[in-house]
Amino acid sequence: MKLGAIAQAAGIALPSGGEFPVTGFAIDNRKVAQGCVFGAFQGTAVNGEDFIPAAVQAGAVAVVARPEARVDGAVHIADANPRRAFARLAARFFTPVPETVVAVTGTNGKTSCVEMTRQIWRMCGHRAASIGTLGVTTSDESVSTGLTTPDIVTFLANMTGLAREGVTHVAYEASSHGLSQFRNEGLRVKAGAFTNLSRDHLDYHKDMEDYFAAKMRLLSEVVEDGGTAVVWADDGEWSARASEQALVRGLSLFTVGEKGDQIRLLARQPGQLGQVLEIEFEGTARKINLPLIGAYQAANALVSAGLAIATGEEPVRVFDALSRLQPVRGRLERAAINRAGAPVYVDYAHTPDALEAAIAALRPHVAGRLIVVFGAGGDRDAGKRPEMGRVTTEQADIAIVTDDNPRGEDPAEIRRQILAGAPSARETGDRRAAITAAVAEAGKDDIVLIAGKGHEQGQIIGRGAECRVLPFDDVTVAREAAGQ
Numbered sequence: 001m002k003l004g005a006i007a008q009a010a011g012i013a014l015p016s017g018g019e020f021p022v023t024g025f026a027i028d029n030r031k032v033a034q035g036c037v038f039g040a041f042q043g044t045a046v047n048g049e050d051f052i053p054a055a056v057q058a059g060a061v062a063v064v065a066r067p068e069a070r071v072d073g074a075v076h077i078a079d080a081n082p083r084r085a086f087a088r089l090a091a092r093f094f095t096p097v098p099e100t101v102v103a104v105t106g107t108n109g110k111t112s113c114v115e116m117t118r119q120i121w122r123m124c125g126h127r128a129a130s131i132g133t134l135g136v137t138t139s140d141e142s143v144s145t146g147l148t149t150p151d152i153v154t155f156l157a158n159m160t161g162l163a164r165e166g167v168t169h170v171a172y173e174a175s176s177h178g179l180s181q182f183r184n185e186g187l188r189v190k191a192g193a194f195t196n197l198s199r200d201h202l203d204y205h206k207d208m209e210d211y212f213a214a215k216m217r218l219l220s221e222v223v224e225d226g227g228t229a230v231v232w233a234d235d236g237e238w239s240a241r242a243s244e245q246a247l248v249r250g251l252s253l254f255t256v257g258e259k260g261d262q263i264r265l266l267a268r269q270p271g272q273l274g275q276v277l278e279i280e281f282e283g284t285a286r287k288i289n290l291p292l293i294g295a296y297q298a299a300n301a302l303v304s305a306g307l308a309i310a311t312g313e314e315p316v317r318v319f320d321a322l323s324r325l326q327p328v329r330g331r332l333e334r335a336a337i338n339r340a341g342a343p344v345y346v347d348y349a350h351t352p353d354a355l356e357a358a359i360a361a362l363r364p365h366v367a368g369r370l371i372v373v374f375g376a377g378g379d380r381d382a383g384k385r386p387e388m389g390r391v392t393t394e395q396a397d398i399a400i401v402t403d404d405n406p407r408g409e410d411p412a413e414i415r416r417q418i419l420a421g422a423p424s425a426r427e428t429g430d431r432r433a434a435i436t437a438a439v440a441e442a443g444k445d446d447i448v449l450i451a452g453k454g455h456e457q458g459q460i461i462g463r464g465a466e467c468r469v470l471p472f473d474d475v476t477v478a479r480e481a482a483g484q
């Protein structure tokens with residue numbers, strides 16, 4: 001494909017003709033091959049513009065960069081927002097792409113929703129995939145990309161790869177980092193979902209308004225004209241504002257929840273291994289036997305149903321599929337039962353709100369004590385740490401603070417910050433020791449919740465060149481602690 005044709009299709013002006021072929025796109029000079037278009041972006045760690053000469057040396061034929069950047073020896077595609085311009089160009093290069101694409105944003109529930117949406121589509125007979133924290137997942141396999149929202153080149157290349165394999169439906173996770181860095185653009189996104197907003201990532205976003213604005217780009221720009229916004233209606237002001245954003249943009253609005261207009265949750269009865277949901281859809285009441293516990297999983301299942309309906313699935317088949325959903329890896333996953341008979345759950349709660357939701361999900365099942373083992377990641381929002389401590393000590397019976405990916409920080413200092421909000425909590429830095437102690441202590445009426453790492457397979461220690469990932473899997477450690 002010639003650069004001129006790509007630029008024309010993307011609606012981007014070129015300084016010269018562009019009568020030469022493009023062989024690929026790269027945002028890292030180390031990945032540039034002869035004939036590539038290089039995107040030079042100012043990052044949080046380094047300035048990509050510093051790598052323009054190296055990229056040209058490696059064969060870049062064009063560089064997308066700010067007008068003030070200096071480009072010698074290649075076409076300078078100047079744009080005040082180079083990430084967006086690059087994404088638009090790259091999206092013209094990577095074809096084909098799956099026909100039906102939806103995206104999910106929100107603080108918690110993105111991974112769960114994209115995975116449940118994938119499962120519903122599959123049960124409706126489609127070849128479907130999801131892209132997010134768990135990686136690129138199809139019915140056959142799951143391949144990690146390392147980030148929730150991969151970089152734009154990986155993202156589009158994956159989309160094309162999936163389309164070539166015959167995948168027609170993809171649900172992807174749009175993190176706030178991904179949205180603000182234009183890591184997922186240029187596709188025809190038929191529907192976008194908003195799950196909720198609560199404290200996270202305030203190391204990256206200035207404040208909650210800034211964080212919300214990043215998420216709202218999904219509804220204001222990424223979803224295609226005439227598309228649908230599926231909004232969880234029960235998150236107060238944030239839900240109201242997301243709905244308003246959808247209407248201002250002229251999207252169809254599909255709201256879900258107790259306050260939902262399209263799928264209304266009328267009642268929820270927790271059972272031993274699942275729950276019965278009573279819902280109303282288009283004036284008809286229905287009962288759904290959801291084989292997953294917790295209000296939060298009910299919310300995610302209904303948002304996912306909304307996405308499937310918004311993309312044309314038969315509502316009856318969609319609601320039927322909910323009763324056959326498989327658990328999402330590391331989300332309230334029952335990892336083991338200890339010798340006394342106490343179940344041990346692993347969950348990915350790593351925000352105050354998620355801890356509250358995970359504890360609330362288990363509470364109806366606890367006759368004795370709920371023992372929670374948790375920590376907070378290093379080099380991430382520090383302000384959430386005391387809040388995580390406070391919520392957990394308030395809602396659990398025993399709270400044990402431990403390490404969760406300290407990265408470049410001193411783990412003792414992270415624990416100290418959590419403990420500032422949780423003076424009554426215990427402290428055991430070594431995660432294996434903390435899990436082992438919790439599992440050993442649980443009696444037959446108790447439940448253990450191990451929060452924060454979910455599906456993760458490693459403990460990240462150190463930063464930059466010093467960074468090491470020590471193998472660690474909460475589920476395996478829980479099983480070992482339970483003698484299984």
Ligand SMILES: CC(=O)N[C@H]1[C@@H](OP(=O)(O)OP(=O)(O)OC[C@H]2O[C@@H](n3ccc(=O)[nH]c3=O)[C@H](O)[C@@H]2O)O[C@H](CO)[C@@H](O)[C@@H]1O[C@H](C)C(=O)N[C@@H](C)C(=O)N[C@H](CCC(=O)O)C(=O)O
Pocket residue numbers: 027028029030039040041042043044045046047048049051133146147148149150151152175176177178181204
């Ligand atoms: C803060 C953040 O989001 N950083 C991500 C972002 O980096 P950045 O654009 O700021 O890039 P940078 O490292 O400063 O480099 C600037 C530019 O120079 C280029 N470069 C850099 C070095 C070099 O030798 N040559 C070169 O060309 C880089 O490719 C980049 O384009 O873009 C990079 C490429 O896509 C990501 O690898 C990087 O993720 C870092 C490792 C990270 O930890 N990100 C986390 C916080 C993250 O993104 N998390 C979210 C949300 C999680 C969730 O809640 O689910 C996610 O979507 O995963």
Ligand SMILES: Nc1ncnc2c1ncn2[C@@H]1O[C@H](COP(=O)(O)OP(=O)(O)OP(=O)(O)O)[C@@H](O)[C@H]1O
Pocket residue numbers: 106107108109110111112113133148173195196296297299300330331332347348349350353354355357358454
């Ligand atoms: N709808 C929800 N409401 C409140 N809490 C939720 C909800 N969905 C999930 N959670 C909590 O958040 C945790 C993470 O869920 P999930 O992985 O689906 O979210 P995510 O948005 O993808 O997270 P991340 O930002 O880390 O990618 C769950 O283990 C649970 O504790």
Ligand SMILES: N[C@H](CCC[C@H](N)C(=O)O)C(=O)O
Pocket residue numbers: 148350376377378380404405452453456
């Ligand atoms: N996507 C999330 C994952 C957090 C998981 C937790 N285990 C941690 O390391 O903080 C983040 O990057 O903030």
Ligand SMILES: [Mg+2]
Pocket residue numbers: 110111112132133134148173
């Ligand atoms: Mg996720």
